[in-house]
Amino acid sequence: MLKKLAHVTLYVRDCEEALQFYTDKLGFEKRMDSRMDDGSRWLTIGLPEQELEIVLHDPTDWHSEDVAQQMLALVGKNPMWVWQTDDFYSTYEQFRQNGVTFLGEPRDVMYGTEAVFTDLYGNQYLLLQTVSFS
Structure with missing residues (x-):
């Protein structure tokens, strides 16, 4: 049985510019910002006092070149x-x-x-x- 929606992933071209837009312009807060052993970045934001987190996902950090390009084509x-x-x-x-x-x-x-x-x-x-x- 499903309990709740915890994360939504948003494909971005640049995690830093996306983080700046969502925090500075829309008022989100940064929740998690961690680097994995392979250098990939886990970056989430959310609205104050709301559990749901948005994952700002740069596919080039996580996936092979061909898969990353397919995901980047979905940006926007x-x-x-x-x-x-x-x-x-x-x-x-x-x-x-x-x-x-x-x-x-x-x-x-x-x-x-x-x-x-x-x-x-x-x-x-x-x-x-x-x-x-x-």
């Missing part, structure tokens, strides 16, 4: 993730000030307020504040 093609906030416009403005690129203006929809943004590799994320249907 992850499925859209939805990041929820309790204060949409404050978060939106902070992200914009941090240089995060939004693909359009915020829009009000029946379930809340949303806007799509991208990371430095072109992965798309949805910033969302839901409304209560009480």
Whole structure:
């Protein structure tokens, strides 16, 4: 029986630039940063007070050249993730000030307020504040 989702892997071209983007621009924290005996790097980030960790994975550190190239071809093609906030416009403005690129203006929809943004590799994320249907 499954217990929880613990990690999600995000393929990146450069662990340092990805770490800087996610911590400096989006407010994630670095959780684990370890080097293996073979020199490969285990680097994870997460949101404060949330268990789920994102593995920033540079395939060139872990895999043969041909496998690494196949994985690098997937950079920027992850499925859209939805990041929820309790204060949409404050978060939106902070992200914009941090240089995060939004693909359009915020829009009000029946379930809340949303806007799509991208990371430095072109992965798309949805910033969302839901409304209560009480």
